[in-house]
Amino acid sequence: MTDLKALTESVIKGDIGTATTETQHAVETGHNPQDILDKGLIGAMDEVGESFSKGKIFIPQMLRSAKTMQECMKVLEPLFQKGDITSKGKVIIGTVKGDLHDIGKNLVSMMMEGAGFTMFDLGVNASPERFVQKAQEIEPDIVAMSALLSTTMPSMRQTIEALKQASIRGKVKVMIGGAPVTEKYAREIEADCYAPDAGSAVIKAKGILGIA
Amino acid sequence: MIIVGEKINTSRRNIAEAVERRDHSYVAEVAREQAEAGAHYIDVNAGACLEQEAECLCWLVETVQSEVDLPLCLDSPNPRALSEAMKHHRGEPMINSISLEAERFQPLLPVVTSQPCHVVALCMGETAMPTTVEDRVEVGAELINRLTDAGIPLEKIYVDPLVKPVSVDTQMGIATLGAIARIMNDFPGVNTICGLSNISFGLPERRLINHSFLALCLSYGLSAVILDPTDKKLMATLLAVEMLLNRDEYCDNFITAYEARRISDG
Numbered sequence: 001m002t003d004l005k006a007l008t009e010s011v012i013k014g015d016i017g018t019a020t021t022e023t024q025h026a027v028e029t030g031h032n033p034q035d036i037l038d039k040g041l042i043g044a045m046d047e048v049g050e051s052f053s054k055g056k057i058f059i060p061q062m063l064r065s066a067k068t069m070q071e072c073m074k075v076l077e078p079l080f081q082k083g084d085i086t087s088k089g090k091v092i093i094g095t096v097k098g099d100l101h102d103i104g105k106n107l108v109s110m111m112m113e114g115a116g117f118t119m120f121d122l123g124v125n126a127s128p129e130r131f132v133q134k135a136q137e138i139e140p141d142i143v144a145m146s147a148l149l150s151t152t153m154p155s156m157r158q159t160i161e162a163l164k165q166a167s168i169r170g171k172v173k174v175m176i177g178g179a180p181v182t183e184k185y186a187r188e189i190e191a192d193c194y195a196p197d198a199g200s201a202v203i204k205a206k207g208i209l210g211i212a
Numbered sequence: 213m214i215i216v217g218e219k220i221n222t223s224r225r226n227i228a229e230a231v232e233r234r235d236h237s238y239v240a241e242v243a244r245e246q247a248e249a250g251a252h253y254i255d256v257n258a259g260a261c262l263e264q265e266a267e268c269l270c271w272l273v274e275t276v277q278s279e280v281d282l283p284l285c286l287d288s289p290n291p292r293a294l295s296e297a298m299k300h301h302r303g304e305p306m307i308n309s310i311s312l313e314a315e316r317f318q319p320l321l322p323v324v325t326s327q328p329c330h331v332v333a334l335c336m337g338e339t340a341m342p343t344t345v346e347d348r349v350e351v352g353a354e355l356i357n358r359l360t361d362a363g364i365p366l367e368k369i370y371v372d373p374l375v376k377p378v379s380v381d382t383q384m385g386i387a388t389l390g391a392i393a394r395i396m397n398d399f400p401g402v403n404t405i406c407g408l409s410n411i412s413f414g415l416p417e418r419r420l421i422n423h424s425f426l427a428l429c430l431s432y433g434l435s436a437v438i439l440d441p442t443d444k445k446l447m448a449t450l451l452a453v454e455m456l457l458n459r460d461e462y463c464d465n466f467i468t469a470y471e472a473r474r475i476s477d478g
Contacts, residue, residue, distance in 0.1 A: 059379035059414030098315045100341055103380050124340065150259040151289050180223070180259060 011044035014064030045114035053199035089141035094122030096155035101148035128162035214436035217246030222260035240279035249441035345390035379414030
């Protein structure tokens, strides 16, 4: 078996051609698909996320790496039996009611997926009822909310209240983010954490779930 | 070219802190600097005040207009904050902004038609942000039609084509520029406006990118801009570009600015 270093490097660089070839190569030389995913792909994205949080790379490079990983997943997915991919956790994500901004939410979703989380994206203008409904359906580990307008931030409080009413609040961790959102606001509405960007969202998510 | 001075925005920490402690002289100074640097409107935004937004916005309006004799650009998505602020405003304000979003258009229409004002019409659709030039033009046209039907003159409408970062999609620059050109062409007499900073989000050297974007917007026909007029280099770019586009007879503005040492320090 070859090592997965070349694969990891090509994902970090965002070189789709080399990455997909290396993925295929890894499969052919006997690597277990879960191992390729964990060490080759997720490992690469962990480094990418950390570099981004530290300001060493920028959004376009982060996007490119995420897209590279997605292409590699297309090679790997057929090799997993249905439901066999080990996930770090289930996450519901959405931009709150009254707010149509999705750029930040999409970046967070992409990076969390790259880190091995299973994402359920409610899109934009997602009401408290929709968050609750999805949570009842899929029993997530994390509920993540984004808002870009200070006028829509109250929807975050309302969603947490709705989760309480539905007896779900105690079973999930709540993460919030978005340009006007602050650590202080997270404490005020009793969210479990706040993340300022897509890179730190991954780190914080793992932190609140107590996983590596 | 209409200049809206952007500095009095509570998303800037120093302004948020000044508003919190009601520091009249700090805010008045920032207003005065922008006026002296050539702003035609002073933007005021109290979004970071959350539940106290309306009260803070009113305080900003009074504070700024006690120092400068300029109309203000009232910057908020909150109809209550806007209508309260308008009561305190002397003269004709610019309202920033109305859009087609379901929770924004209906509540804001009576606000912008309640008294004479200029209106920024943001190309945000009912259910989603625009992606292409066509999306933006479609929403812009709809907004223009609804606002003119409601009695607002075309010249008092400033269409903001909605600027998204190129870091996320490298077509976002030309999507904005194309929309500006189309709207100016399809609705002669209307104004277009935008801010500069969204375009460079997520990239280094943001100043360079923003300044370059200004030059491009102007060349595509942008008629009003929200920027920091105390940024000397930015204003110098604006003057140079206006001159290059044949909007400065005998290069008068440029030369006058140069002689007043507003173009450079040397």
